[in-house]
Each structure stands twice: as structure tokens, then as C-alpha cells.
Amino acid sequence: MNELRKNYFCRFRSAVRSSAVCGVVFAFVTAVSARAQISPDLPNPASASNPLTKTLSIFSDNMQDKIINAANMMPESKYGYRPTKEVRSFGEILTHVADISYYLCSNMKGEAPPASPASKTSKPEIIAYLKASFNYCDAAYAGITDAQLNAPADFWGHATNKMFMVTQLGNHDALHYGNLVTYLRLNGLVPSGGWF
16 A cells, blocks of 8 residues: 555656646747747837837837727728717727827927818728827927927926826827727727737
8 A cells, every 4th residue: 555655656746747847838838929929020119319209109109000900990880889878989089099199299299289170070081080190199209309208298287298298198099999999899800919
């Protein structure tokens, strides 16, 4: 009986060691795989002349791409879709993102926001308005250096700095991209991926 226990214990210990080795290998493969899924060409702003603004710009560009992809993916017949009556429709979210982009980026540029087009209800009109707002923001980013991030800015009557405005832009885009993803999935559509 004692020999049987010893034999069983040796097999158990061997199984535990094998499991541990397999676990370490699995963790390593998973980490490498996850890293590969992020992207081999993940942008690295560390060597840019303005690494802080470049970092924020990269994040903003990524969110803009995801939002435009979502806007293109949803059929025009679903632009009025809203999961409940209390929330914005898909098209209204896109228009809202563009409105806020114009507000924040005009503030960063120190000018009044451009006039909003009279009609932005069809899918092509909404996407054109959204793209124009993103292009406007790209120009705002291009005009800001790291040294200017602490320059004064106004957030609906509250004194702040340009860094706050820039981070709010990316934060706002990410917040509403999450809404768009949910709306797409509720309509049987799978949003496109990206490097994060």
C-alpha cells in the first residue's frame, strides 16, 4: 500500500510539473500572440519633436478612424436606430461627436467654431460633416506644440488649459465610439478592429 501511495505521489508530482511548464509556455504564447494582435507597427511617438502632442494626436487619429469605420458600416436605414427612446440615435451620436470636435478644436485654435451645415440628416451628409470636423481637429493638433499644452483655454466658461481640451477630445471620441460599437452589435454588425 505504501508503495502504491509513493507511485501515485510521483505521478501526481510529475503531472503538476508538466502542468506548470505547460502553463508557463501557454502564458508566454498568449502574451506573444496578444502583442502580435496589437500591431507590429504600433506608433511610437517617443522620438517625435513634440512627443506629448504626438501621443495625443495618435490616440485621436485612431479613434477617428474607428468612428468613421463605424459610420460607414451602419446602413443608412439604421442611422435613426436607438435602443431606447431616451438615448441618441446612431446618426445623432455621429453628429454630436462632430459638434463637440468643432467646439473643442476651435477652442484649441483660439477661434469661433465654423458654421454648422444646414442639413446633416442623411448618411452621406453626416459622414461628410464628421470627416470635416476631424480634418479641422487635425489642423488644430498640427498647430500645438508640447510647450503650448499649458496655454489657457476655456471649457464652457471654465478656465483650463489646452492639454485638458486635447485630452477631452480623445476621451469624448472614445466614450461615443463605445456607444457606436454597441449599436452596431445590436444590429448584427461586427465593428472593425484596430491596434487598440
